[in-house]
Amino acid sequence: MTPAPIPLQQHPNFAAALTLLGRPPLTLANGHLMLTRPFPGGLRLNLLSRAALSAPEALPDLLGPHRAPLILSPEHPAPGLARLGAVPLMTPATLAEIPLADPGTMRAALHPKWRNRLKQAESLNLRVTIQPMPPDPMHWLLAAEDAQRRARRYRGWPRMLTVGFVAANPSQARLFTAHRNGAPLAAMLFLRHGEAATYHIGHTTGDGRAASAHTLLMWQAMLWHAARGCRSLDLGLIDTDRAAGLARFKLGAGAVPRTLGGTWGWWPRLGPLLAPLARLDATMAGQEHPLPASSLS
Incomplete structure (x- = not known):
């Protein structure tokens, strides 16, 4: 099967734009681009957008030392994130x-x-x-x-x-x-x-x-x-x-x-503690279905 095209937010062209502006993204071990934003006091927030997380359980190894709180918006539904302790913040968009x-x-x-x-x-x-x-x-x-x-x-x-x-x-x-x-x-x-x-x-x-x-x-x-x-x-x-x-x-x-994969919040340091709550939240939130073509009037 031919691989799907790389989304804009994960493509080298996007990385080149950020680098030109002095805000280069972090490149994870699998090539995914992650944005990071500093806050006063040394705090940081990471953002991983439109990433194809085929194996969410591998995410801790991919992040390496970058263990700041993370907002994830996967390219595809990734219910396995709940097992890591990620909490669903928004239902999947279309x-x-x-x-x-x-x-x-x-x-x-x-x-x-x-x-x-x-x-x-x-x-x-x-x-x-x-x-x-x-x-x-x-x-x-x-x-x-x-x-x-x-x-x-x-x-x-x-x-x-x-x-x-x-x-x-x-x-x-x-x-x-x-x-x-x-x-x-x-x-x-x-x-x-x-x-x-x-x-x-x-x-x-x-x-x-x-x-x-x-x-x-x-x-x-x-x-x-x-x-x-x-x-x-x-x-x-x-x-x-x-x-x-x-x-x-x-x-x-x-x-x-x-349907995309929703928006999740995850802090690697607290993941094991939040995993039971995250699984419950994911079950209650459910998954939105793609919009049918019949929605066009």
Whole structure:
């Protein structure tokens, strides 16, 4: 079986961005990247995100001397963490991934409503440009993203981390922009990491929404990345309760929902003492099921 593409948070491109910014991650014995954050008084907190923990029982050996409290967000369900004394902090989230293939196969996988919006956008003869994202902290898309976060009250990467990724990985960040009469209507930024790419940020104007410009840009990104060896597009998490419209957009593009491994807290020094409580918490928390395709209306 072909190994799954490496998630962005575990890829050397991400490590290169952090290193450029003076915050290099720790590399564990199996190659996983772990972030560490110091606090006053000599305390530290480690973060292991999107790691494929096929054998959670091996985690103590992988950490070696790095025994600070750890927040884990595994790539796949990892109930074995409870046996180590890890405590579930959040139930598993659902990720949306588009399997990339030939144009005919991908177009057939589009939801009918999504395909109709794509046809509408294609009929408008919008000009689409595909360019490397410049490492400019004052780029209009970054400014628009910051304003959108403040208005909608959500969080994301710091602006300088995006700039750092672009600067550390030339040509691995692609900006797709839809124009009409020389003016940008919408834009989407994708970050490449090996055989996969991640949708990072995007922005659209009122005219862009009316023209379904983001639908056109997503389709162009699917075609462009598939033609250059990408196997999948990571569209991030979906939430059908608080962001139903965005979830429909991602699923309508042919994305397949997949359940991640939840978020766990673990302090290696206290693991044996907390193991019974952790197993009880894991049993009570249960596991969320992936979102069915029928959730797209």
